[in-house]
Every structure is written in structure tokens, then in C-alpha cells.
Amino acid sequence: MRLALFLLVAVAFLPLLLKSLTESPSPSFSLNQVGQLVELSADELSQEYRQQFASSGVTREVHSAVMVKLGNGNLRAFWYGGAREGAKDVSIYTAELDLQSNEWLDERVLVERHATAQQLGIYLRKIGNPVTFRDGDERLWLFFVSVSVGGWAGSTINFMISDDDGQSWTTPKRLIASPIFNLSTLVKGEPFLYTDGSIGLPVYHEMIGKFGELIHLSSSGEVLDKVRLMSGRVSLQPIVLPSSDQHARIYMRNATDAPDSTLFETWTTDAGENWAPVVRNDLPNPNAAITGLRLDDGGLLLVINNQHDKRNNLSLMHSVDDGDSWQLLYQFEQEENTPEFEHQFAYPSLRQSSDGDFHVVYTWNKERIKHIRFNQRWLQQRMEEAL
Amino acid sequence: MMMETGIGILAATLLWLALLVKLTRRWLPRKLLLVVLLVGLAIALVPFNRLHVGGYIFSLTSYLSVSSVMLLLGFLFANLVGEHWRGFNSLWQSRQQWTAILIFFAIAGLFLYPMTAGLTLFDPYRLGYLGTPLSVALVVYLFGWALLCVVKRWYLLLLLLLMSVIVYYLKWLPSLNLWDYVIDPLVVIYSIFSLLKSGGCWLLRREPSTQQVS
Known part of the structure; x- marks a missing residue:
């Protein structure tokens, strides 16, 4: 009897032992989200810089906009809106940018709290941050956080997939990403692809500790691995910017509210197998989300609140030496705060559309999602002026 | 759904x-x-x-772990029909085994949960994905306990471990992390609380009153 039990235990645990002893190499980074720069002749294009609101103001507050490129070349944006952040009427909205007319069309509610709760079979108190991306099979993914109890620190990540550029979506599923009641895993940084079709999802933890993490998802949305980028209570909302199949940089929001707070950064030279110890960057950060884009010439673009304490400035930064030094290219926003009103230009998202133009969406004073569009000529002109 | x-x-x-x-x-x-x-x-x-x-x-x-689900089933069975089934009673009612079960979950939980909150750069939850060389430590921990269970005839704990592993292979939970099948905060909190209570009783030279799920 006992011998049989020993054998049973051995047979049961052998596959686990073999799996844990077998090293599976990290897949390489895909570079499908790198911004394309083309050579422009002197008279080829004029500078274009346009701005408008992407949201129409149907909700009192809006926040956390993100964008994704569609199959028809247009962009689709997602954001959440409601009476205020965390309110029970908050839903995730979506709208499509027609590149030709530069108009935002078909603004509608995509994720509503009650319906989502029913689909998930749980109670939902609030929903928040969406992030999106397009996978190698041309499917759109939408990740968003939801909370059943407590504040944002109790968030769980959910995701839905669309095969038709956002016209219809699968029912939401929850990611299991934390051992404590699956609490406190949030999204803000945009996902990215690996060459084997699997997905990198930058996430962060906010319960007791505050730190950035990186989830590796299978192409069907199963969590394959989760890497902690930092310990402690200081970093949030990582963004990942690959520069080659093995190299990438990560920038993180500084959650300390210190008067001299700056962004955190780390990097890998082996496709994320190892990450360098996190260091402080020179760029200021007023405990605010950032966005960025790697360019195909190796350059980096970041959109940040370019000061230590407030969010009344939103700036475009450029680096030609992989983040060692930064030049200010442009201030999208710079407003003076008054005792009565504090300006908030926050949670930016930067994407390039199929026509080569660059687009930034961000929270404009929590009232609207603002959209800025500029073309490559305008960008190159700013780069030349900054040199 | x-x-x-x-x-x-x-x-x-x-x-x-x-x-x-x-x-x-x-x-x-x-x-x-x-x-x-x-x-x-x-x-x-x-x-x-x-x-x-x-x-x-x-x-x-x-999602509750497989261990928790099995213990809950066992608890209901023990309270409703257990006494009529001698085989179940011998599996369920062994004070030494219950101490081992509580210690097993307490050690695992005290290792996993504090560091999950970001105390260190090392994240023990990651071991459960069995994708890093250190993952072997988790498997050896569980394997070691399973062998000990056979030697000591702790068949209930052995059953919990084997069922957790089998359900992990079957992927009945939407997680590829072995930890999620073996423990959850509820069973860990219960184990730590019970051990503290037993320890307190022992210190007061009283008979421990709740060493099994009762």
C-alpha cells in the first residue's frame, strides 16, 4: 500500500518537476508598434498640427483615454466617463477617428458596469482604466480594471477581444494575476506583442506596496508569467518601449509625491529575461501617467507632465540616445493654476496612424478627452529646432 | 457566464x-x-x-483553491453524515495530521503573501508559473510534504496535495499558477489562527480545542 502511494506521488509530481527544471526561452519583442519615420523632401509636406476634443461631453468627467489602429487605417479610442472617477455610473466609451475628415464618430458606451457584472457573474462596484492593442491576428484587445470592494487598490483586470475592429466583442473574462483574492493588479501602459504571438501587458500593484510589473499572456489570454520590476511603494504604471527583438526600456510613474520626483526606468538586453535594477530618470514626474513611442530610427518620444508637482503642463520629449538625454520638443499644454482652478492634463496616449501622422489623446481638465494630431513634417521641424 | x-x-x-x-x-x-x-x-x-x-x-x-474546496466538502460531510462512515472518520479525525495540515498551509502562506505585497523584488507567486529555475523549490516543497504524508500516514493532506496537482493538470481553474490550486488566503488565515489558538491553549496548559476543521 505504502509503496503504491510513493509511486503515485512520484507519478503525480514528476511532470511538475520536469516542467520546473525545463527552461523555456523568453520570446523576442515584436516591433510592430514602432513609429515609422520616412525621408521627407523639402516641399513634400507642410507642417500640420490640429487639436480637437475626442469626447463630446456626454458625461461630467472623463479620464484615461487610449487608442488603437484599426484595419481600415482609422484609430479607435477608449476612455471611461461618468459623474466622477469611481462613480457607479462610470462606463467605458469608444469612438472612431476618421482619418480623412479628422472627425470622431460613433461615440458610444462599450462597457457598462451592470452588464459587465452580469457577464462576469460577480458584483462590480466600479470600472476604470482601459488599455488596448491589436494582436498579430488583427484582433483588438481591450483590457480594463474593475473593483468589487474598496478602492482602486482592489482592482482586477478584465479583457475582451474583437475580431471586427471593435464592432462586436467577446464577453469579458478576468485575468487571475494575484494570489490574494486576485486583488490589486491594474493596467495603464499599452500592451505589446512578442514574435511568437504572445502578449506583454504592463501592469502595476497598488495594495500596501506600489510597484510596476509585467505580465506575459498567451495569445488566448492566459497568464504565463509575471515579473516584478521593482519592490516598495514608489512606482506605478509602467510603459514598455522595445527597440529591437532583445532590447526594451521601461518607464514608470513615480508614486511618491516627493518634491523632486522623477520617472523611474529600467531596461533589458535579453527580451525581458532579466531587467536592470530600476533607477531614477532625469525627467520630472508629478505622480502622473506617461505615454511613449519608439521610433524606427531608434529615437524615443515621451509625453509627460514636465514638472515635479502639478499636471498643468503636458510636453512632448525626444531622445536620440535611447533615453540617456532628453530634449523638449513642444508643450501641448501650459496653463497657470489659480486658487480657484487647477488644470489637469493627464493620462496621455500616443499612437501613430496608418497615414504616418501622430496622435495624442489625454484627459483635459477631467472634462473632455483632447486629441492632438501632428504630421511628420511638424515633428521633424520640432526635432530640428530642439537640436 | x-x-x-x-x-x-x-x-x-x-x-x-x-x-x-x-x-x-x-x-x-x-x-x-x-x-x-x-x-x-x-x-x-x-x-x-x-x-x-x-x-x-x-x-x-x-477562486478558492482546490484544498479549500476539499476541506469545505470534508467539513460539511463530517458535520452531516461523517459519523456513519468509519473510513471517512479515520481520514478526517487525526489530531497529529491536522497539526501537520495547519503547519503546511501556514508556512506556505507566510512565505507567499507578505512578499506578494511588495516587500521584496523577489515575488514568490512567480514560482507558481513553473517558468523560472527557482520554481523547482515550490515543487520540491510540495513533493516533500507529499512524501512525508505517505511516511506519516497523513492521508488527508496527501489527498489535498494530489487533488490540487491533478486539478492543476486538468486546468479547471482559469490560472496556470500552481499556487492558486494549492492555497488561498482563507485556508492560510484559518490555519494561522488555529495554530495560534492551539499555541495559546498550550501555553495556558489547556487542552487544544480546535486542531481540526470543526
Whole structure:
């Protein structure tokens, strides 16, 4: 009897032992989200810089906009809106940018709290941050956080997939990403692809500790691995910017509210197998989300609140030496705060559309999602002026 | 609703029924506990504001581990029909084994949960994905306990470990992390609380009163 039990235990645990002893190499980074720069002749294009609101103001507050490129070349944006952040009427909205007319069309509610709760079979108190991306099979993914109890620190990540550029979506599923009641895993940084079709999802933890993490998802949305980028209570909302199949940089929001707070950064030279110890960057950060884009010439673009304490400035930064030094290219926003009103230009998202133009969406004073569009000529002109 | 969600809600409903039995059994004779169970089941089938009791509990607990589900089943069985089945009683009622079970979950939980909150750069939860060289430590820990169970005849703990591993292979939970099948915060909190209570009793030179799930 006992011998049989020993054998049973051995047979049961052998596959686990073999799996844990077998090293599976990290897949390489895909570079499908790198911004394309083309050579422009002197008279080829004029500078274009346009701005408008992407949201129409149907909700009192809006926040956390993100964008994704569609199959028809247009962009689709997602954001959440409601009476205020965390309110029970908050839903995730979506709208499509027609590149030709530069108009935002078909603004509608995509994720509503009650319906989502029913689909998930749980109670939902609030929903928040969406992030999106397009996978190698041309499917759109939408990740968003939801909370059943407590504040944002109790968030769980959910995701839905669309095969038709956002016209219809699968029912939401929850990611299991934390051992404590699956609490406190949030999204803000945009996902990215690996060459084997699997997905990198930058996430962060906010319960007791505050730190950035990186989830590796299978192409069907199963969590394959989760890497902690930092310990402690200081970093949030990582963004990942690959520069080659093995190299990438990560920038993180500084959650300390210190008067001299700056962004955190780390990097890998082996496709994320190892990450360098996190260091402080020179760029200021007023405990605010950032966005960025790697360019195909190796350059980096970041959109940040370019000061230590407030969010009344939103700036475009450029680096030609992989983040060692930064030049200010442009201030999208710079407003003076008054005792009565504090300006908030926050949670930016930067994407390039199929026509080569660059687009930034961000929270404009929590009232609207603002959209800025500029073309490559305008960008190159700013780069030349900054040199 | 996904099938996986249904499994999670079912496990949460089991927790609801076990709590009802636990809270009422002190005052009720065993025969009436069956009525409590049926009433609890009836309540669990009625939606309140479009959600069942199991759904509300599932919203708080997420997926319970296989160990927890089996212990809850065992608890209900022990309280409702256990005494009529000698085989079950010999498996369920062994003080030494229960101490081992509590120690197993307490050690695992004290290793896993504090560091999950970001105390260190090392994240023990990552070991459960079995993708890093250190993952072998988790497998060896579980394997070692399983072997010890065979030697010491702790068959209930052995059953918990083997069932956790089998359900992990079957992927009945929407997680590829071995930890999620073996432990959850509820079983760890219960184990630590019970050990502290037993330790307190021992210090006061009193007979430990709750060394098994009772």
C-alpha cells in the first residue's frame, strides 16, 4: 500500500518537476508598434498640427483615454466617463477617428458596469482604466480594471477581444494575476506583442506596496508569467518601449509625491529575461501617467507632465540616445493654476496612424478627452529646432 | 457566464453553506443541520439584485483553491453524515495530521503573501508559473510534504496535495499558477489562527480545542 502511494506521488509530481527544471526561452519583442519615420523632401509636406476634443461631453468627467489602429487605417479610442472617477455610473466609451475628415464618430458606451457584472457573474462596484492593442491576428484587445470592494487598490483586470475592429466583442473574462483574492493588479501602459504571438501587458500593484510589473499572456489570454520590476511603494504604471527583438526600456510613474520626483526606468538586453535594477530618470514626474513611442530610427518620444508637482503642463520629449538625454520638443499644454482652478492634463496616449501622422489623446481638465494630431513634417521641424 | 466562473461561484456557495453550518451547529442537533443546509441552499438559489449569494462571495474571494474546496466538502460531510462512515472518520479525525495540515498551509502562506505585497523584488507567486529555475523549490516543497504524508500516514493532506496537482493538470481553474490550486488566503488565515489558538491553549496548559476543521 505504502509503496503504491510513493509511486503515485512520484507519478503525480514528476511532470511538475520536469516542467520546473525545463527552461523555456523568453520570446523576442515584436516591433510592430514602432513609429515609422520616412525621408521627407523639402516641399513634400507642410507642417500640420490640429487639436480637437475626442469626447463630446456626454458625461461630467472623463479620464484615461487610449487608442488603437484599426484595419481600415482609422484609430479607435477608449476612455471611461461618468459623474466622477469611481462613480457607479462610470462606463467605458469608444469612438472612431476618421482619418480623412479628422472627425470622431460613433461615440458610444462599450462597457457598462451592470452588464459587465452580469457577464462576469460577480458584483462590480466600479470600472476604470482601459488599455488596448491589436494582436498579430488583427484582433483588438481591450483590457480594463474593475473593483468589487474598496478602492482602486482592489482592482482586477478584465479583457475582451474583437475580431471586427471593435464592432462586436467577446464577453469579458478576468485575468487571475494575484494570489490574494486576485486583488490589486491594474493596467495603464499599452500592451505589446512578442514574435511568437504572445502578449506583454504592463501592469502595476497598488495594495500596501506600489510597484510596476509585467505580465506575459498567451495569445488566448492566459497568464504565463509575471515579473516584478521593482519592490516598495514608489512606482506605478509602467510603459514598455522595445527597440529591437532583445532590447526594451521601461518607464514608470513615480508614486511618491516627493518634491523632486522623477520617472523611474529600467531596461533589458535579453527580451525581458532579466531587467536592470530600476533607477531614477532625469525627467520630472508629478505622480502622473506617461505615454511613449519608439521610433524606427531608434529615437524615443515621451509625453509627460514636465514638472515635479502639478499636471498643468503636458510636453512632448525626444531622445536620440535611447533615453540617456532628453530634449523638449513642444508643450501641448501650459496653463497657470489659480486658487480657484487647477488644470489637469493627464493620462496621455500616443499612437501613430496608418497615414504616418501622430496622435495624442489625454484627459483635459477631467472634462473632455483632447486629441492632438501632428504630421511628420511638424515633428521633424520640432526635432530640428530642439537640436 | 463562463464555465470557470460557474466553478468559482459553486465553490463560493460551498463556503456559504459551511459558514451557515459552522455558525448554527453549536445550538442545533445534528439532524437539524441538514435543514440548515437545505435552507442555505435555497437562499443560494435565489438571486438578490440579479446575483446569487455565491456570486457575492465569489466577488470577494475570487477562486478558492482546490484544498479549500476539499476541506469545505470534508467539513460539511463530517458535520452531516461523517459519523456513519468509519473510513471517512479515520481520514478526517487525526489530531497529529491536522497539526501537520495547519503547519503546511501556514508556512506556505507566510512565505507567499507578505512578499506578494511588495516587500521584496523577489515575488514568490512567480514560482507558481513553473517558468523560472527557482520554481523547482515550490515543487520540491510540495513533493516533500507529499512524501512525508505517505511516511506519516497523513492521508488527508496527501489527498489535498494530489487533488490540487491533478486539478492543476486538468486546468479547471482559469490560472496556470500552481499556487492558486494549492492555497488561498482563507485556508492560510484559518490555519494561522488555529495554530495560534492551539499555541495559546498550550501555553495556558489547556487542552487544544480546535486542531481540526470543526
